[in-house]
Amino acid sequence: MARRFDAGYYFSEGFHSIFTHGFMSFAAVCMIVACLLIMGSFSLLAVNLDHMLGDLEAENEFLAYIDENYTEEQALGLQAEIEAIPNVSKVTFVTRAQALEDWKEGREQNDLLDSLQPEVLRDRYRIHVSDIEQLGQTVDQVELIQGVADTSVALEIAQGFVLVRNIATGVAAVLIGILLIVSLFIIANTIKLATFYRREEIAIMKMCGATNAFVQWPFVVEGMLLGLTGALIAFFAQWGIYQLVAKLVIQGNGLSLVTVTSYLSMARNILAVFCGTGALIGVGGSLLAIRKFLQV
Amino acid sequence: MIRLIDVYKEYDNGTKALKGVNMRIDDGEFVFLVGPSGSGKSTVIKLITGEIAATQGKLMVNGYSLNNIAPRQIPYMRRTLGIIFQDFRLIEKKTVYENLSFAMRAIGASPREVRRRIPYVLQLVGLDQKADRYPGQLSGGEQQRVAIARALVNNPSMIIADEPTGNLDPQRSLEIMMLLERINELGTTMLVVTHEKNLVNRFAKRVVAIENGRIISDETGGYYNGEKI
Ligand SMILES: Nc1ncnc2c1ncn2[C@@H]1O[C@H](COP(=O)(O)OP(=O)(O)OP(=O)(O)O)[C@@H](O)[C@H]1O
Ligand SMILES: [Mg+2]
Numbered sequence: 001m002a003r004r005f006d007a008g009y010y011f012s013e014g015f016h017s018i019f020t021h022g023f024m025s026f027a028a029v030c031m032i033v034a035c036l037l038i039m040g041s042f043s044l045l046a047v048n049l050d051h052m053l054g055d056l057e058a059e060n061e062f063l064a065y066i067d068e069n070y071t072e073e074q075a076l077g078l079q080a081e082i083e084a085i086p087n088v089s090k091v092t093f094v095t096r097a098q099a100l101e102d103w104k105e106g107r108e109q110n111d112l113l114d115s116l117q118p119e120v121l122r123d124r125y126r127i128h129v130s131d132i133e134q135l136g137q138t139v140d141q142v143e144l145i146q147g148v149a150d151t152s153v154a155l156e157i158a159q160g161f162v163l164v165r166n167i168a169t170g171v172a173a174v175l176i177g178i179l180l181i182v183s184l185f186i187i188a189n190t191i192k193l194a195t196f197y198r199r200e201e202i203a204i205m206k207m208c209g210a211t212n213a214f215v216q217w218p219f220v221v222e223g224m225l226l227g228l229t230g231a232l233i234a235f236f237a238q239w240g241i242y243q244l245v246a247k248l249v250i251q252g253n254g255l256s257l258v259t260v261t262s263y264l265s266m267a268r269n270i271l272a273v274f275c276g277t278g279a280l281i282g283v284g285g286s287l288l289a290i291r292k293f294l295q296v
Numbered sequence: 297m298i299r300l301i302d303v304y305k306e307y308d309n310g311t312k313a314l315k316g317v318n319m320r321i322d323d324g325e326f327v328f329l330v331g332p333s334g335s336g337k338s339t340v341i342k343l344i345t346g347e348i349a350a351t352q353g354k355l356m357v358n359g360y361s362l363n364n365i366a367p368r369q370i371p372y373m374r375r376t377l378g379i380i381f382q383d384f385r386l387i388e389k390k391t392v393y394e395n396l397s398f399a400m401r402a403i404g405a406s407p408r409e410v411r412r413r414i415p416y417v418l419q420l421v422g423l424d425q426k427a428d429r430y431p432g433q434l435s436g437g438e439q440q441r442v443a444i445a446r447a448l449v450n451n452p453s454m455i456i457a458d459e460p461t462g463n464l465d466p467q468r469s470l471e472i473m474m475l476l477e478r479i480n481e482l483g484t485t486m487l488v489v490t491h492e493k494n495l496v497n498r499f500a501k502r503v504v505a506i507e508n509g510r511i512i513s514d515e516t517g518g519y520y521n522g523e524k525i
Binding site (some may be wrong): 006009200201203204205206207208209210211212214 | 345368371372373374375377379385387398399401402403404446450
């Protein structure tokens, strides 16, 4: 008789098997949901921090103030020296008069302003860096240049973001690793239970001459269905959690630095990653459980 | 076709179940394998079905050499055999018909082949009226007929039965044995393990007697324990 890939059979067997040991299936799905949610939450945090870092990097500049005793020509002479520093991408000279004008903009109401003289503000360079993670070193190097009196830099914020992002990525990686392994074993146990419930049928199938692949497929399908179910639930739960957290963050946030990327703009990717991971855990777990059927 | 050449089987715990068995069964034969409890009858059956491997010796089953068969070939070897046990081994939550279709689908039969084959086999074992019953709604003899139908459904060249009448009363046992004889007459080779002296002697068939892991007699015409009837 012909060897056929009987997808309908595998699917219906796998599907029904889920309900013969409902509690274990439920536990397995919950585990997958938890795993995906934690994985998703950390990944989304990392994505958002990355976006914010990107925003920062778009204006990743700092100011280098020139010694008050330098003339404008002398100050201009420093440009080449600053440009020679590796991480510096763009250097713009701003005279003290110009700086004052910029500063005054929108602040006419302020009386104190009149007392402020251009001399108080110094000539300065607006310096862009290409890599914000190396901002600290670049600032140090600029400060070493003769004639640079001082620098003004939002270093703490940049470093804070980098640190949080790196921690989030690291924690996410470790957690994801642990949870993947735990989910894999939970699925494997669920499928083992499924094979236990059906041990008589398996014995009869093998007696009749069923191939290992034929015996295994329904369980692989079962694992995959559990994984995909978990993925779908996690996708919607993640959505809810994300909206909630985003609302709280935007409400409680005075810093205009914090922006939140919309869930919908990432929905397709999230769904794909969740389903892929869920299916992978499911199939991996069931293969782990039915490995013994590979031997006769 | 079965060949056992100088087969030894020692179980992991050291029990020497077979001590140099030679046996040859040709296509179309009907053979009783008899012997006292613990003599090694089931061990022979398990070796033939590939459930266990011989410690030593050569085994050939329907053209497959079990000494160097690839594991992935074992299912195909098994498809040439129909296997029947004392305890029927039916799936309780499936009907008679479903039990048979389950066995057919297990080897990839199409729904069309299933629909065509099952009525014929059920009629052969006399259960065509009970296709929709569950095993629990059948007598022991009827359940064993379902098991026989399942063994037949994939059209094997040989049926191997390990004490098929062990759980049945004498009348039911006789009926089952007559059914197996009928199936043999239709061309299926038959190897039947049994304890039942009277039954063996009623059918003048070839009888292979095994004792303590060795074949002690192999004659045609109704021998049991060396006693000719
Ligand atoms: N899995 C096993 N592990 C160890 N010893 C075994 C195993 N199976 C059978 N034996 C031993 O091998 C010997 C032969 O057993 P076997 O089952 O072949 O006997 P049998 O002739 O079928 O007996 P019965 O008529 O009672 O079914 C016995 O001594 C038995 O105890
Ligand atoms: Mg036995």
